[in-house]
Amino acid sequence: MFIEMDLQSEVPLYAQLVDQLIEGIASGALHPGDPLPSVRSLAADLGINLHTVNKAYTLLKQEGFLQVHRKQGVVVNAEGMPGVTEAFERKLDAQLKTLAAEAAVRGLSAEAFAEKCAGAYRSAITGGGESL
Amino acid sequence: MTIQDWSWTTLTIFGLTLLLSALVFSLTANYGLRALLFGVYVPEEERQLPSIAALRRRYQLRVWIAAAVIFAAGAAWILAVNDEAALYTPLAALLQIAVCGALFFSSRREALRLKAERGWGVEASGKRVAGLHSRLGNLTVSDKWFAVHGVVVAACVVCAIVFWDRIPDSLATHYGINGEPDRISNKSIGTVFLMNFFQLFLIGLFWFVQYSIRASKLQLDPRQPNRSLEKQRRFRKVNSAFLMGFSLLLILFFGVLQGFMIYEWPQQAMNIVLVAFLIVLIGSILVLVVYLSRKGLDPQPNTPPDERHWRAGGLFYYNPDDAALFVHKQFGVGWTFNMARPMAWVILSGVIAVPLLLVLISVLLT
Numbered sequence: 001m002f003i004e005m006d007l008q009s010e011v012p013l014y015a016q017l018v019d020q021l022i023e024g025i026a027s028g029a030l031h032p033g034d035p036l037p038s039v040r041s042l043a044a045d046l047g048i049n050l051h052t053v054n055k056a057y058t059l060l061k062q063e064g065f066l067q068v069h070r071k072q073g074v075v076v077n078a079e080g081m082p083g084v085t086e087a088f089e090r091k092l093d094a095q096l097k098t099l100a101a102e103a104a105v106r107g108l109s110a111e112a113f114a115e116k117c118a119g120a121y122r123s124a125i126t127g128g129g130e131s132l
Numbered sequence: 133m134t135i136q137d138w139s140w141t142t143l144t145i146f147g148l149t150l151l152l153s154a155l156v157f158s159l160t161a162n163y164g165l166r167a168l169l170f171g172v173y174v175p176e177e178e179r180q181l182p183s184i185a186a187l188r189r190r191y192q193l194r195v196w197i198a199a200a201v202i203f204a205a206g207a208a209w210i211l212a213v214n215d216e217a218a219l220y221t222p223l224a225a226l227l228q229i230a231v232c233g234a235l236f237f238s239s240r241r242e243a244l245r246l247k248a249e250r251g252w253g254v255e256a257s258g259k260r261v262a263g264l265h266s267r268l269g270n271l272t273v274s275d276k277w278f279a280v281h282g283v284v285v286a287a288c289v290v291c292a293i294v295f296w297d298r299i300p301d302s303l304a305t306h307y308g309i310n311g312e313p314d315r316i317s318n319k320s321i322g323t324v325f326l327m328n329f330f331q332l333f334l335i336g337l338f339w340f341v342q343y344s345i346r347a348s349k350l351q352l353d354p355r356q357p358n359r360s361l362e363k364q365r366r367f368r369k370v371n372s373a374f375l376m377g378f379s380l381l382l383i384l385f386f387g388v389l390q391g392f393m394i395y396e397w398p399q400q401a402m403n404i405v406l407v408a409f410l411i412v413l414i415g416s417i418l419v420l421v422v423y424l425s426r427k428g429l430d431p432q433p434n435t436p437p438d439e440r441h442w443r444a445g446g447l448f449y450y451n452p453d454d455a456a457l458f459v460h461k462q463f464g465v466g467w468t469f470n471m472a473r474p475m476a477w478v479i480l481s482g483v484i485a486v487p488l489l490l491v492l493i494s495v496l497l498t
Binding site for chain 2: 001002003004005006007008024030035036037040041042043044045046047048049050053
């Protein structure tokens with residue numbers, strides 16, 4: 001699996017990395033227990049600061065998506081994913097609300113909006129968003 | 133052997149040394165990335181431009197003319213003066229490096245002029261791609277091969293211990309380029325085993341080179357990450373295998389040198405060994421470069437370099453926001469340091485300090 005960073009994007013680099021790693025797990029490109037490169041080597045290959053990668057890994061570890069082993073280094077959590085937490089539901093609600101409001105103002109129907117959501121979900125779990 | 137014979141072997145070694153450095157310089161124009169013309173990025177659609185090929189040819193022609201002139205002047209001098217040629221080979225090599233360096237930078241200026249004329253804007257894409265699994269599997273040949281080097285060193289040491297009584301009390305510790313000893317030292321641990329210390333240092337140095345090949349930045353081409361990853365992996369493996377063989381040759385060479393020092397092997401043979409060593413070196417470098425270019429193996433992705441971070445005309449890389457310690461050079465052969473990392477300075481001073489320390493210890497021991 002490849003990580004692609006857009007240095008000119010408004011999305012912070014650490015957030016781009018977090019999103020892509022979660023997308024990788026969702027699509028099955030990354031399996032539980034899969035090793036990830038060390039902070040140093042991923043930062044070096046991307047040509048970005050150590051702290052950026054470290055921040056992304058730390059966030060994902062706190063959420064329970066990643067584990068840090070003393071021997072194996074950073075791996076995708078082998079004991080399963082964190083599940084739907086209250087914090088996640090709040091985040092989901094907030095982001096959906098923003099998008100739903102704009103969709104309504106722009107005249108997108110509730111059905112079309114729901115269909116978009118379902119489509120995004122399907123393509124996330126099949127990796128449809130990625131070019132194969 | 134007559135004096136005339138000596139000057140012919142001297143001339144051969146002199147010529148081969150110049151040939152080697154001329155070869156390395158003329159190949160810097162071809163080795164590696166087609167996208168870079170003397171460190172200047174050329175957009176894809178402009179690479180077939182006749183003036184680019186002409187610029188490369190002109191540079192190479194100048195390098196060979198410079199080598200020929202230096203060789204002719206040096207040869208005339210050696211034949212006329214017929215002694216103390218030891219000094220001239222390194223001096224001539226240094227002169228050649230200075231001249232070729234100047235030629236390189238004048239070609240780079242021409243490339244920059246071409247860039248301004250043709251308006252090669254560097255649209256730094258701002259996209260960076262890295263593989264999460266690109267470092268799984270071996271990027272270099274196994275370090276276990278260094279065991280062979282170790283066996284060679286051990287054999288040299290064991291022989292010296294076994295034949296200790298046969299080793300003469302005064303040893304030639306320094307040779308002129310004509311093969312005649314010009315410094316004699318007393319027999320001691322330091323002088324007998326001097327070459328073995330150098331061998332150990334070389335093993336350490338080449339282990340570090342292998343490590344740096346593994347550790348250096350694996351930047352991929354965002355448009356075709358898979359292909360560029362495959363190419364870079366192959367490039368590293370081939371270079372690593374070459375360097376493993378080359379370091380073994382160097383260790384063997386130092387072992388033979390030790391043999392000449394302590395077992396009083398005939399001195400004429402040493403010149404033959406030196407000539408053979410240079411020929412093998414030149415031949416293997418040629419084979420490596422031809423192989424890499426035939427297979428189209430690039431050392432780095434086909435993307436414009438970030439020119440803000442390449443200082444002094446592309447010689448040094450300085451980027452505090454890049455975690456990479458080793459990066460591929462913009463031109464020339466091999467990898468270089470990110471000078472913004474303190475570790476780069478630590479390693480550089482170590483590489484300079486350790487041989488100095490070895491020489492100092494051997495001087496103190498004698």
